[in-house]
Amino acid sequence: MIEAEGLGRRFGDLVAVDDVSLSVPDGTILALLGPNGAGKTTIVRLLTGVLALTSGQARVAGYDVARNPAAVRARIGLVTDVPGLYEQMTAPAYLDFFGSVYGLTTAARVRRTDELLTFFDLASHRKERMVGFSKGMKQKVALARALLHEPDALFLDEPTSGLDPLGARSVRELILALKHASRSLILCTHDLDEAERLADQVAILRQGRIIARDEPGRLRALGSSETTVRIALARPCPAGLAELRALDGVMTPTVETDTSGNLATTTLTYRTVQPTEVNPPAIERLVALGARIVSVSCAAQSLEDVYAAVMTGREN
Numbered sequence: 001m002i003e004a005e006g007l008g009r010r011f012g013d014l015v016a017v018d019d020v021s022l023s024v025p026d027g028t029i030l031a032l033l034g035p036n037g038a039g040k041t042t043i044v045r046l047l048t049g050v051l052a053l054t055s056g057q058a059r060v061a062g063y064d065v066a067r068n069p070a071a072v073r074a075r076i077g078l079v080t081d082v083p084g085l086y087e088q089m090t091a092p093a094y095l096d097f098f099g100s101v102y103g104l105t106t107a108a109r110v111r112r113t114d115e116l117l118t119f120f121d122l123a124s125h126r127k128e129r130m131v132g133f134s135k136g137m138k139q140k141v142a143l144a145r146a147l148l149h150e151p152d153a154l155f156l157d158e159p160t161s162g163l164d165p166l167g168a169r170s171v172r173e174l175i176l177a178l179k180h181a182s183r184s185l186i187l188c189t190h191d192l193d194e195a196e197r198l199a200d201q202v203a204i205l206r207q208g209r210i211i212a213r214d215e216p217g218r219l220r221a222l223g224s225s226e227t228t229v230r231i232a233l234a235r236p237c238p239a240g241l242a243e244l245r246a247l248d249g250v251m252t253p254t255v256e257t258d259t260s261g262n263l264a265t266t267t268l269t270y271r272t273v274q275p276t277e278v279n280p281p282a283i284e285r286l287v288a289l290g291a292r293i294v295s296v297s298c299a300a301q302s303l304e305d306v307y308a309a310v311m312t313g314r315e316n
Contacts, residue, residue, distance in 0.1 A: 001026055001061065002047060002153055002184045008055035009042055009208075016042045018208040019056070024153075024184040024201075029175065031187045031195035033307060034205035040188040041081060042208075044155045047186070049073050061152040074102065077146030077154045081161070081188075083138045087131040091122055091141050094130065095148055102149040109148075116144035119174075121167075135162035143171065147178075154178060157188040172198060196303045204310050212310050219306050226251070227275045228299045231283070233266040234292035240268055243285045249278040 002024040009017040017039045024030045032040040045051040047058055049069025058065040061075040086094055092113050099109035117123045120140035125133070130141060139162045146154060159175070160168040175198055179185060189195050195202055196216045203213040212219060233240075236257060244253040253270040268286070272278040275298055286293060 001059070002030075002186060003060075004043075004047060004056065004058040006056035007043065007046055007053065007058060009046055009051060010054045016208050017046065020205075020208070020210055021056075022203065022210070022213075024186060026152075026182045026184050027179055028200040029179050029185045029187055029198055031189060031199035031202045032205060033189065033192065033195055033202060035311070037207075038205040039208040040205060041157055043205075044078070044080075044157060044186060044188060048076055048078050048155055074149075075152045077149070077151035079139075079142050079146045079154075079156045079159050081157045083142035085130050085138055085141055087133075087138075088129055090127060090129055091117060091144075092126050094141065095144060098145050099148050104149060112148050112150075113144075116147060119170075120144055136164060136167055139163055140167065143174075147174075152183060154183060154185045155188075156185065158190065159187070160189075160191070160194065192304045192307060202303065204307060206311060212306075216303055220300065220303060226271045226273050228269065228271050229275060229279060229282075230297045230299070231268040231286065232294040232296075233268065233286075234294050236266045237268075237286060237289055237291040239289050240286050240291055243289060244268060244270055244282060247278065247282055247285065249274050250282065 002022070005021045007017055007020040008015070020039070020043060022030060032043065034040055042051065046053055047060055047065060049065050049072045053066055060072045063071040063075070065072050086097075089097070095113045095116065096109050099112060104112065114123075117126065120143065122137065122140055122144075125137070130138060133141070139159070143159060146156075156175070160171050163171060172194065175185065175187070187195065187199060199216060201213060202216050202219055203210045205211065241253055241255045244250050249272050251271040253268065256267050256269070258265045258267070270282075279296070279298070283293065283296065
């Protein structure tokens with residue numbers, strides 16, 4: 001469990017975190033979104049006892065962060081935006097060192113090191129010093145370090161940064177597995193798709209304050225309720241655009257023909273706030289005109305759209 005109330009941090013006259021409250025129960029993931037300087041990393045440092053609180057209070061894994069930061073750090077895993085490895089060491093030696101810091105027995109350190117190096121596909125690099133590792137390999141070692149002692153809570157700052165697509169997919173699957181194992185996780189990311197796929201709650205920060213927070217699906221409802229409809233045709237339907245313009249509920253219909261491939265494709269696009277009422281008659285009218293419909297796709301507002309609206313002050 002991660003809880004914070006009225007969290008604040010000042011650096012002189014600069015307010016880095018301003019009255020932030022949050023709750024992350026066991027078995028859930030909170031994603032923190034925001035531009036550089038929004039306060040995401042500072043919040044993580046406050047909750048992990050790396051920085052002292054200027055105001056507010058927080059409890060992580062049952063311990064008060066201000067009163068018992070050592071107990072908090074013993075029960076969490078932390079991956080920062082910069083791994084900070086001891087690069088002249090090999091990965092097994094590095095993980096063994098941190099395992100001893102966490103109080104793991106020799107047998108447990110050997111077992112966990114072998115498990116994690118295998119999971120992150122680093123077993124074949126056991127004898128190499130980490131100074132020669134790629135950015136992605138270093139990120140994997142940092143993740144292994146955070147998971148070594150099987151922590152109660154995890155703080156992940158851009159955990160898939162520098163990873164290839166398969167490596168990133170493995171890490172996302174691992175994050176979900178940790179969630180299902182009743183751990184609480186805070187994820188800082190610039191990847192909106194990653195946040196939408198993984199998080200139970202998303203908090204958008206600006207200038208140290210949370211300006212929007214909810215489930216990803218509910219956050220999408222903050223912005224426009226419009227749906228974009230795309231109808232792909234096997235061949236042009238000259239009268240189709242005029243027919244859509246005459247239909248109530250259809251907004252800004254357009255037609256686009258792509259001749260760049262071997263076969264020309266035609267796509268009719270429009271926006272509507274009532275897709276369940278507008279789409280059936282639209283398709284019926286196109287079919288009556290002889291249109292050969294290949295596919296119909298509907299795209300509701302994305303989390304990226306909501307993020308852009310909130311950050312520029314355009315939310316409804």
